[in-house]
Amino acid sequence: MALALYRKYRPQSFAEVIGQDHVTGPLIAAIDNGRLNHAYLFSGPRGCGKTSSARILARSLNCKQGPTSTPCGECDSCVALAIGGPGSIDVIEIDAASHGGVDDARDLRERAVFAPVNSRFKVYVIDEAHMVSSAGFNALLKLVEEPPDYVMFIFATTEPEKVLPTIRSRTHHYPFRLMPPVAMRGLCEQLCEAEGVTVAPEVYPLVIRAGAGSARDTLSVLDQLIAGAGPEGVTYRHAVSLLGVTDGGLLDEMCDALADLDGAAAIATVDRVLGAGHDPRRFATDLLERLRDLIVLNQVPDAKAQGLIDVPSEVLERMTGQALRMGTATLTRMAEIVHDTLAAMRGTTAPRLLLELACARAILPTVDDSSAGLLQRLEQLERGVAAMPPPVAPAASPQPAPAVQAPPAAPEPAPPTSAPVSAAPPAPATPQASPPPTAPPTPPAAPPRPEPAPAAAPEPPPAAPPAGDGDRFGLVRSRWEQVKQAVRAQKKTVAAYLMEATVTGVEGDTLVLTFRHQFHANALQGDAALRIFTGALAEVLGGKWRVRCEVGEARPAARPPAAAPAPPAPVPQPVAAPPVAPAPPPRPAAAPPPADDPPWPDEEPFDEEEPPMAAAPPPPPPAAARKSVSMDQAVELFANKVGAKRL
Numbered sequence: 281m282a283l284a285l286y287r288k289y290r291p292q293s294f295a296e297v298i299g300q301d302h303v304t305g306p307l308i309a310a311i312d313n314g315r316l317n318h319a320y321l322f323s324g325p326r327g328c329g330k331t332s333s334a335r336i337l338a339r340s341l342n343c344k345q346g347p348t349s350t351p352c353g354e355c356d357s358c359v360a361l362a363i364g365g366p367g368s369i370d371v372i373e374i375d376a377a378s379h380g381g382v383d384d385a386r387d388l389r390e391r392a393v394f395a396p397v398n399s400r401f402k403v404y405v406i407d408e409a410h411m412v413s414s415a416g417f418n419a420l421l422k423l424v425e426e427p428p429d430y431v432m433f434i435f436a437t438t439e440p441e442k443v444l445p446t447i448r449s450r451t452h453h454y455p456f457r458l459m460p461p462v463a464m465r466g467l468c469e470q471l472c473e474a475e476g477v478t479v480a481p482e483v484y485p486l487v488i489r490a491g492a493g494s495a496r497d498t499l500s501v502l503d504q505l506i507a508g509a510g511p512e513g514v515t516y517r518h519a520v521s522l523l524g525v526t527d528g529g530l531l532d533e534m535c536d537a538l539a540d541l542d543g544a545a546a547i548a549t550v551d552r553v554l555g556a557g558h559d560p561r562r563f564a565t566d567l568l569e570r571l572r573d574l575i576v577l578n579q580v581p582d583a584k585a586q587g588l589i590d591v592p593s594e595v596l597e598r599m600t601g602q603a604l605r606m607g608t609a610t611l612t613r614m615a616e617i618v619h620d621t622l623a624a625m626r627g628t629t630a631p632r633l634l635l636e637l638a639c640a641r642a643i644l645p646t647v648d649d650s651s652a653g654l655l656q657r658l659e660q661l662e663r664g665v666a667a668m669p670p671p672v673a674p675a676a677s678p679q680p681a682p683a684v685q686a687p688p689a690a691p692e693p694a695p696p697t698s699a700p701v702s703a704a705p706p707a708p709a710t711p712q713a714s715p716p717p718t719a720p721p722t723p724p725a726a727p728p729r730p731e732p733a734p735a736a737a738p739e740p741p742p743a744a745p746p747a748g749d750g751d752r753f754g755l756v757r758s759r760w761e762q763v764k765q766a767v768r769a770q771k772k773t774v775a776a777y778l779m780e781a782t783v784t785g786v787e788g789d790t791l792v793l794t795f796r797h798q799f800h801a802n803a804l805q806g807d808a809a810l811r812i813f814t815g816a817l818a819e820v821l822g823g824k825w826r827v828r829c830e831v832g833e834a835r836p837a838a839r840p841p842a843a844a845p846a847p848p849a850p851v852p853q854p855v856a857a858p859p860v861a862p863a864p865p866p867r868p869a870a871a872p873p874p875a876d877d878p879p880w881p882d883e884e885p886f887d888e889e890e891p892p893m894a895a896a897p898p899p900p901p902p903a904a905a906r907k908s909v910s911m912d913q914a915v916e917l918f919a920n921k922v923g924a925k926r927l
Contacts, residue, residue, distance in 0.1 A: 283364075285506075286499040289471055290332055290363055294349060297329055297336070298467055298495070299459035304333070306454070308349040311340055316347070317452045319424050319433040321409075323440035324456025327496030330436040331373075333456075334405045335361055337434065338371045342399040357399055370399035373407065380412040385419035392423055392431050402431050409435035410442035417444040425450050458493030461485075462587045467495065468502055477506050478513030485590045486519050489569070526558055526566040532598055534567060535574070538614060538642055539605040546639040550632065560631035564622045564638075570599075571615040577603040578611060581811065604818060614642045753786040759820055766816035774809045781829075790826045791817065794833075801829035 291297045294304040303322075310316055320337070322330040339362075341347050344355035351358045360368040374388070388404065396402040406412070412420075424433055424447055435451065437443060459467075465484050472479045479502075487505065491498025501523070505514045508522060520527055530553055537545035553563050573589045577599055583589045584596055591599065603611070621638040625631045756763075760783060768775035780800045785792035795801040803809060810827060817825040 282507075284500070285471060285475075285503040286327075286496045287363065289474075289499070291329070291336065292339075292353065292362060293351060294333075294336055294340075297333060299463045300329055300333070300456055303454045303456060307333070307337065311337075311347050311349045314347070316341070316432075318427050318431070319451040320435070321440060321443065321448060321451040321453045322434065322436045322456060323453065324438065325458050325494060326438055327494035327498075328456045328458060329495065330456055331405065331407060334403075334434040334436055335371070338368075338401075338403040338405070341401045341403065341432070342368070342370065346400070368399060370396040370401070371403045371405065373405045375408060376406050376411040377408045380408075380416050382413065382415035382419050385412070385416035389419060389423050393428065395428075396430055400430070403434065404431070405434045405436065407436045409437040410439040412443075414444060417447050421446055459495050459498075460493075460587070461488050461590050464488050464491065464493070464495065464498055465590065468498065471499070471502070472506075475506065477509065479505075480514060480516050480519075482516045482592045482595075483514050483519045486516075486523055486525055488590065490523055490525070524559070524562060526553065526563050527556070528595060530556075530558075530563070531566060531570045532602075534639075535570060535599075535602045535606075538639075539602055541643050543640060543643050546643060547636055550635055550639065554632055560635050561622065561625050564618055564625065564635060568615060568618045568622060571611055571618060574599060574603040574606065575608065575611045575615065578606075578608050579815075581815065604822075607819065617642050753783075755821060756783055756786060756791060762820045763816050766820055767813055770812050770816070771809075774804070774812050777804045777809065778813070784830070787828075789824060790828050792828050792830065794830045796831070796833070798831050801831050805829055 294308050297304050320334075322333060324330055336351075339351040339358055340349055342357040342361075343351040344357065345352050353359070353362065357368060359365055361371060374384075392402070392404070394402075421444075423431075427433065433451070435443065435447070440448065440453065440455075465488060468479075468484055468487060483505070487498060487501050490501045505519055505522060509515075509518065519525075530549060533549045533552075534546060537543075537549060554560065573583075573591070576583045576588050580586065580588060581600075584591070589596075606614075617638050621634050625634055628634060764775055764778050767778060777800045780795055780797065781793040781804070782795075783791065784794045793801075793804070795804075804813060804827070813827060814825050817827075
């Protein structure tokens with residue numbers, strides 16, 4: 281008969297104990313330093329190494345070269361306590377589940393006074409110590425408090441709180457823990473290699489999940505799969521059928537149906553689950569575990585690298601897509617619904633009905649008036665808006681100068697005409713008309729330039745993103761506030777960095793941000809901050825984004841062409857440095873200007889589309905009011921005066 285794996289590969293030294301470094305380290309130090317206690321209490325879940333560590337401690341104490349933390353494995357004591365050994369008469373293992381009464385405690389107390397037969401210490405390993413009765417513990421109390429120098433007690437229990445406090449206070453307590461999945465997988469792969477058995481990589485997560493962190497339970501499941509494997513080794517289908525877990529394909533179908541809010545597909549998946557002979561409770565448990573993995577993936581994109589989930593690469597890709605499609609609020613509410621359903625299935629006679637009702641509640645958040653249902657509806661609305669195609673902006677084209685045209689090199693003299701003022705040339709001649717009674721204040725004249733120019737060149741249009749990225753740039757600009765809100769919901773400090781950022785471009789899948797200070801750019805490029813920011817971009821905008829931070833003055837974003845000004849009463853804006861228009865030849869039929877009205881050297885060219893001015897200009901303000909006339913008022917008075925002269 282073959283020896284079970286958990287017995288065949290039981291650790292023989294502290295170095296072989298996996299996943300319990302917080303216990304083996306202090307024990308090794310105590311042995312090497314000669315500071316051993318007379319009683320120890322090992323507690324922890326089943327199958328995590330409590331009894332094995334007690335045997336290793338007994339071997340270390342009674343080794344011929346000891347006490348030592350590394351037993352030789354060759355002396356009589358080490359051989360007797362090794363795997364398959366006959367055992368030692370001086371190492372007594374007692375099962376307290378069947379020997380926990382007061383009579384058993386008195387018998388132990390009477391035998392403990394005898395010296396060891398052929399060992400250095402007499403070691404009592406009391407397993408399931410929480411099963412010892414209170415009277416039995418009281419009978420052992422004096423012996424445990426003051427034992428002979430050659431006696432050591434090691435209590436092993438899964439429920440240390442049930443051990444009598446007076447006993448627990450006289451021991452050194454070492455709590456054992458469940459093994460992490462990463463260490464457990466390494467152990468399973470090592471044992472399969474030693475056994476020469478081929479195991480599919482996707483089988484290990486099923487075995488580890490079935491073992492629930494217990495090394496003994498995990499090795500028992502693996503031993504069962506190896507025993508029933510064929511020539512091809514342990515396959516995924518063989519493991520699924522033998523362990524009774526839900527096929528990953530059914531879980532994918534259910535998650536896709538929940539993500540698409542497809543009730544028909546969800547009910548059909550439930551029917552296939554029951555048609556395949558799966559237990560509804562087990563399916564609900566596996567679905568809850570899958571939703572947990574999706575929530576972790578939504579919050580930690582590199583969860584597999586950090587060891588938070590253990591799935592194959594192809595399954596990881598599908599799960600990542602499902603997590604992005606559903607969102608955190610939706611996943612959280614669905615997990616709560618499945619958890620409540622799983623609790624309600626205990627003792628029910630209609631588990632299928634409860635499972636179908638859970639699917640309906642998860643797909644229809646409108647029937648749930650709780651905060652979780654409201655959050656799911658809001659998240660669905662946001663994702664629906666994000667999925668809408670952005671409005672197509674008109675192609676940006678350079679704006680022509682609004683009302684400035686270059687004057688001809690040699691203007692032809694024009695005869696007097698009665699055409700409206702809107703048909704005046706771009707650079708009119710010196711206005712000639714009777715001056716008003718009081719001249720208005722003139723704007724400050726610009727210094728003359730050697731070469732006259734028609735007008736100041738218009739401001740060049742701001743830099744716009746490339747044509748291929750224009751739609752994405754507009755999408756980012758329109759939803760930038762949503763991105764900042766999503767970041768603020770996760771971490772406010774990262775949102776504070778974004779307050780100093782300006783979106784200056786989109787290059788493919790790279791978002792370009794410009795900061796005024798290097799500190800904010802460096803802070804956003806940190807691992808944690810960048811992960812939160814890119815996650816918010818993916819949640820609001822969809823897809824995967826990269827971020828490039830620049831430092832400097834941000835260029836202004838491109839604006840659409842401004843609409844033409846309304847025709848009634850436009851006021852021409854003053855030019856910073858208006859050029860002096862060249863004086864054209866005098867008109868033949870024009871009368872000379874009056875002597876008391878000198879020409880205006882700073883007169884600006886008027887727009888051809890300027891509306892006709894009123895026939896009579898308004899009277900100028902009194903002298904007292906002219907002292908406080910603003911620049912805009914002065915320009916308006918100047919325009920009125922020139923219009924009156926043209927008329």
